[in-house]
Amino acid sequence: MNTPALQVGGLTPLTTTDFPGYLAAVVFCQGCPWRCGYCHNPHLIPPDTSAQLGWAEVVAFLKRRTGLLDGVVFSGGEPTLQAGLADAIREVRKLGFRVGLHSASPYPKKLATILPWLDWVGFDVKAPFAEYEAITGVPGSGIKARAGLHALLESGVAYEVRTTVHSDLLGTEALLKIAADLRDLGVQNFILQEFRPQGCTNPGLCAGSSPLTDKLIAQIAPLFNRFEVRRA
Numbered sequence: 001m002n003t004p005a006l007q008v009g010g011l012t013p014l015t016t017t018d019f020p021g022y023l024a025a026v027v028f029c030q031g032c033p034w035r036c037g038y039c040h041n042p043h044l045i046p047p048d049t050s051a052q053l054g055w056a057e058v059v060a061f062l063k064r065r066t067g068l069l070d071g072v073v074f075s076g077g078e079p080t081l082q083a084g085l086a087d088a089i090r091e092v093r094k095l096g097f098r099v100g101l102h103s104a105s106p107y108p109k110k111l112a113t114i115l116p117w118l119d120w121v122g123f124d125v126k127a128p129f130a131e132y133e134a135i136t137g138v139p140g141s142g143i144k145a146r147a148g149l150h151a152l153l154e155s156g157v158a159y160e161v162r163t164t165v166h167s168d169l170l171g172t173e174a175l176l177k178i179a180a181d182l183r184d185l186g187v188q189n190f191i192l193q194e195f196r197p198q199g200c201t202n203p204g205l206c207a208g209s210s211p212l213t214d215k216l217i218a219q220i221a222p223l224f225n226r227f228e229v230r231r232a
């Protein structure tokens, strides 16, 4: 049986920020099994939509960009949802591009199988692993995230771990717990990114403020070799 082609919900032809150090295109993969209230790409959550790009169109675009772009980032939605991801990654590599992935790891075994094909992973950590369901709406999601992060760290693939900070969802105590969890796993590169309301369709969450005080940042920063705050 043929593997289904990647379902693509959108394409950004050029980014300088989504694949650190490289000029890249972003392929937004359709579908996500989690339901984070602050999701800024909610149109990508359903597994299919009538407004998709064909994978063949994406490949044709990338062929026209060889020599002009360094890499391609698979983002979402959640790319590892799709059976066609591994083939798509291999096809992109054959065209000569570096490959990055954005994932929150709802499918850690699948993530582990594609790690050898990746140059970089932007790994989203949502909450302390024991409290994931409050953000994702899905029981057991923290166990999956932890397993995927462990596989990533074992693989030696370059990465950044990032957590979106929303004052109504993550307070000081939760952020300190996340930092401690990550340090204990051996994470060296951690980024706190303030919630941005663009794309958020939950009115109750759109006005969140940042709980990131100088004192809190001073407590977290020394735990990591590289630490950054991305302001909204």
Ligand code: SF4
Residues within 6 Å of the ligand: 032, 033, 034, 035, 036, 038, 039, 040, 041, 042, 045, 076, 077, 078, 104
């Ligand atoms: S895991 Fe990402 S794509 Fe899925 S619902 Fe949460 S924020 Fe949105």
